[in-house]
Amino acid sequence: MDKDITILAIESSCDETSAAVVVNGRKVLSNIISSQIAVHTKFGGVVPEVASRKHIEVISQVVDKALKEAEVSFKDIDAIGVTYGPGLVGALLVGVQYAKGLAYSLGKPLIGVNHIEGHISANFIQYKDLKPPFVCLVVSGGHTFIVYMKDYGKFEVMGQTRDDAAGEAYDKVARAIGLGYPGGPKIDKLSKSGNENAIKFPRANFHEESLDFSFSGLKSAVLNYLNKMEMKKEEINRADVAASFQKAVVDFLVANAMKACSIKKVDKIAIAGGVASNSALRKAMIEAGKRKDIQVLFPELVLCTDNAAMIGSAAYFEYIKGAISPLDFNAVPNLKLGER
Known part of the structure; x- marks a missing residue:
């Protein structure tokens, strides 16, 4: 055009x-x-x-x-x-x-x-020359997806959360340890002063072919840990809890994202959504990308x-595809990716 x-x-x-x-x-x-x-x-x-x-x-x-x-x-x-x-x-x-x-x-x-x-x-705003195909990890307060972008406007959902979104889990854990809302930035900040290996929180384990996520079990494990510590009247190191929880989330996200790149044989992965601003996720994705020779793309924080x-x-x-909406179209709160 x-x-x-x-x-x-x-x-x-x-x-x-x-x-x-x-x-x-x-x-x-x-x-x-x-x-x-x-x-x-x-x-x-x-x-x-x-x-x-x-x-x-x-x-x-x-x-x-x-x-x-x-x-x-x-x-x-x-x-x-x-x-x-x-x-x-x-x-x-x-x-x-x-x-x-x-x-x-x-x-x-x-x-x-x-x-x-x-x-x-x-990511098209951040990287002017970026073109499909590539894999995208979308992580926010309401959504967690791994998407293969075949072409502009053409998507294949390769994995998604079966319960809580990653950002939702951040908010709930932040509330439980007294950080308040919004949870993501506050846990990220507190984690910097904690030991991410202090507490071994579980990761969901689906069959080998699945790239789906689940964070409700992880959230429950954190809540159970807090309750046990309170019952035993033992001091809770909030920074260790935040860091250990964050490591469990980030490990899960990175592992599945890298699997998706291998499956589709692509050398680019874009990260998107509010949790894409998380410093631990950025660092872990970049390190994993270097090991596997995959370019990792992040929009600037405001995007x-x-x-x-x-x-x-x-x-x-x-x-430019001619996908114009009629004036009688409506909001669709549960709209799926790729639907119109």
Whole structure:
């Protein structure tokens, strides 16, 4: 396509309201994020109804700021992309309805984007020359997948969690050891002063061919350890608990990700999602990649968490395929990767 395509993208799947202007799926002119972390921290996690209200309060301001920072107007926009799933249904609906109104009033094409596809596409922003095929490990508060990206918009899910997502397990363990919300960054920080080999926590063991994950057993093992220590009135070293838990999660993620690369015979693996910002995961993946001669790719930190730039990237690749959404499409909270 000769003409530059400028996408205005909107993301509201959970507790970040974001809008971005992205050109040709790889160049970010603006990426505005309004976080609700401070609001939800006092509740110990995301409260869906509160999240929806906060999205309604700020979405117009966030979009206006994205356009202003990008130095464009609505007439410069070729299409509007919006996350329509998976996520919290109320939160998704705020973004979807707002995007529909814009698309209708401006006469612009509307592109519904899968949130997971957005996370994967963050790597196209970070690495301008990156092209499929490659393996991607998507790890966040709500999702844990190993995906083989055959081509733009074409995915094969090779493994996924059977219960808790990795980020969800982080939040629950953080709450149990008194760190609060959000758990991922706090456990990562505390782990640096702990001994990761102090406590042997279990890893789920599926049959050899499976690349699936399970973190509920690990979470339960941590809770059982804490309860036993309290019953015996023994001092709990929170840093050791955090480090040992994190090692169990990271070992599991890295092992399955490297198996996936071997199966598909690819020499590139991209990491995506909020947990992709975890320092232990980054270090372990890079070390494993060096041993196996596999290039490990990470987006910058702002592109790991929920943001609209990644949605703009994914929307571009859908747009050039002609995958335009009808104005009567709806939010799909349990949307599967590859579905439309």
